[in-house]
Amino acid sequence: SKLEMFVDELPDMPKIQGFRMLNTSPKPKSLMIGMFKKKWKFHRDLPPTPVFAYGSSRRGATVPGPTIEALQGIDTYVTWKNFLPSKHILPWDPTIPTAIPATKTGIPTVVHLHGGMHEPANDGNANSWFTAGFKEKGPDWSKRTYHYNNNQQPGSLWYHDHAMGLTRINLLAGLIGAYVIRHPEVEGPLELPHGEEFDRPLIVFDRSFRKDGSIYMNSTGNNPSIHPQWQPEYFGDLIIVNGKAWPKMTVRRRKYRLRIINASNARFFRLFFTNGLEFIHVASDSTYLVEPVVTNETLLAPSEIADVVVDFSKSKTDEAVLANDAPYPYPSGDPVNELNGRVMKFTIKKEREVDTWRVPDKLIQYPSPDLSSATQTRYIAMYEYTSDTDEPTHLYINGKPYEAPATETPKAGTSEIWNVINLTEDNHPMHIHLAVFTVLDQTELVKAEEFKACMSKMNDAIKCQISKHARGKKLRVAAHEKGWKNVYKMTPGYVTRILVRFSYIHSNTSYSFDPTGMPGYVYHCHVSNYIAFPFMFGGYIFKYKT
Ligand code: C2O
Incomplete structure (x- = not known):
């Protein structure tokens, strides 16, 4: 029984503000974000999948986790709390250097804000892991609450697990989320698509599932006599966007900003629209570009971010599929198949609209490499x-x-x-x-x-x-x-x-x-x-x- 594509709506992950407003001025904020085991529906016709999810509560936890929205220059404090059970939902291999609690129970986790510029103690070092209730801690653990000063340039970041030897399975289990740093004074005048509806992170990864809905992971090592379960690369056949397999989204005939994050283990995506719509790149994974760059396809390695504007008013059709044709492993592996060659579908409304957003000729000029x-x-x-x-x-x-x-x-x-x-x-x-x-x-x-x-x-x-x-x-x-x-x-x-x-x-x-x-x-x-x-x-x- 093949799963039908484009049946689930593209979810928006919950948003958490990393600052609070006092009168009209933004102030630092402290957040608690937990990691919970729960079940998640990746597709209408797939049984619920056991996952690890970030959220302010078990009930509200999602895969990917909430999108944290920080303000440039305003501190965000996050106490990342591990509420995970004693046993992992995925196989792991103790023969590789791995975070292993002395009592052999509990799941080591630690959070890295990818793209962040922070003191090393807040960086999510692989050996700064901790288990539920901070019961056990890695050799480099030093604090419960991470301090993100958000002093860097505005942009798209993401947070994900980073524990020694377990990172791959902790991410596969769902410990991933988007983090945006905004700088209204600098970004506002650009008038790029903005706000809940028009500026959206798309967190893309691949997974395979068993019939019962659980995540399938090949757990026979490539060299089992030495590393029984060590399979360094993971490829799945279903392409998941914001927690749904091949979702669909209805868009207006306007510009949208899409912050596309490749959160796969090993899969590269070479993305393109089946109806020829273009990507207007406005930023890369760290900063805005000096000026927009238009492409027909975009190659994203694991952890890369394409921060693009797509102008759906230019669409000649009422539907556009975001597709992928990157061989896996990249560049000389298998060609994509009919499953992993599709990402999501956009249905474009018929009505013409006046678009208030624009893509200016000049974006932001950072110092050029000297x-x-x-x-x-x-x-x-x-x-x-x-x-x-x-x-x-x-x-x-x-x-x-x-x-x-x-x-x-x-x-x-x-x-x-x-x-x-x-x-x-x-x-x-x-x-x-x-x-x-x-x-x-x-x-x-x-x-x-x-x-x-x-x-x-x-x-x-x-x-x-x-x-x-x-x-x-x-x-x-x-x-x-x-x-x-x-x-x-x-x-x-x-x-x-x-x-x-x-x-x-x-x-x-x-x-x-x-x-x-x-x-x-x-x-x-x-x-x-x-x-x-x-x-x-x-x-x-x-x-x-x-
Ligand atoms: Cu050191 Cu996204 O990682």
């Missing part, structure tokens, strides 16, 4: 590393596991050039905490095998003569991806140069908090590939301190 300001050049290499005791292959950054001490120590307020060298076979969406970066260029490595062989012995890009190898063809960085981002797709066999900026982008000020704080920050892949380091969903990682 190469001459870079104080450091670093080489960040991802390659396979072989040990005789474990898996044939480990994939680390610069050969270091997560347990190793932080290796890089950029200074708050500076900019650096990072050469990210991908010597693996796979495209890795590398995400940085705390900072923003722009992609300068992507250059193919010539004689990559030779370089790789050298790296696995010396682990030193300069001694292995990176400049001799970084001489191949160049890849174009898409216009809408030239802004400031916090995640980018690292093409295999290429070195990607990024300019990383360790300061706020909108005010030229440096972070105001203690830059030496522990436990530092991470740079990691938001996916994983075969036996990779099992952090995020797996993936490479290294720690840095500023």
